[in-house]
Amino acid sequence: MVPAVSALLALRGKAAPIPESAQTPAGFGISVQCWTFNRFTLFEAIEKSAAAGATGVEVYKGQKIGGDHGDLAFSPDISDEVTQSILDKLKQHNLSALNFGVTDISKDEAEARKTFEIAKKLGLYGITTESVDAIDTIEKLVKEYDIKVGFHNHPKPTALWSPYTVLKVIDGRDKRIGFCADVGHWASSGLDPLDVVQKVAGRIVSFHMKDREKIGSATHDRPFGTGVIDIVGILDAARAKGFDGNVSIEYEHNWDANVPDVAQCIGYLRAYSKMRA
Secondary structure (H helix, E strand, O other), rough: OOOHHHHHHHOOOOOOOHHHHHOOOOOEEEEEEEEOOOOHHHHHHEEEEEEEOEEEEEEEOOOOOHHHOOOOOOOOOOHHHHHHHHHHHHHHHEEEEEOOOOOOOOOOOHHHHHHHHHHHHOOEOOOOOEEHHHHHHHHHHHHHHHHHHHHEOOOOOOOOOOHHHHHHHHHHOOOOEEEEEEEHHHHHOOOHHHHHHHHHHHHHHEEOOOEEEOOOOOOOEOOOOOOOOOOOOOOHHHOOOOOOEEEEOOOOOOOOOOOOHHHHHHHHHHHHHHHHH
């Protein structure tokens, strides 16, 4: 993004969209959810994401930042100096921060505003949350900051495991509020992720993309294309409804040495993108 446009967005209280450098030929972003590397610092997660071939990351609250920051954890309360050091680290590895989550968003506007402020400073596309009780505050700040918010689903018996629960929450709300679709968790809950996506594709703002051994029980993540989740069909259905958001790879397996697995997932998404460009 050219500096003049970036400055104008800042004056209008808008965060930058997914930068062109982080987009695939098919128009969506590929990032690694840093929870994938939760046994490491944020700076190490950035390095590992770059090594795997990603162009973006999704940060989460509580991960130690690393570098010169010791045990300081990432949160909306970090200083501008620390925020800049994160941006510098990302730039060093040709990455962009694309999402923040899964994070709580307070009903209290002053507290919620901290989350949107750090998102703006990092130039994020979106925020991922499960705070349905804060929907009124979220909608107000989404309109003000022009940052998307996706409601994330964990498996049964958590509150948002059913997509219909989220649909009720977002019904009639600003279109920048929708789903962060965790397809692996839908599979663990006994739902066919492709069937769900075909029903809600128009309101998906981001993905936590996974592949799994089977549908109907919790199994560990697998490299994309080696399990039963129809990732091609899911992306086709979402893109048919205009999806151009962020696809985060959240790989919750082989925790200490999963960079090759993540790289395989990124390669799969890049091949899909070239095929559909």
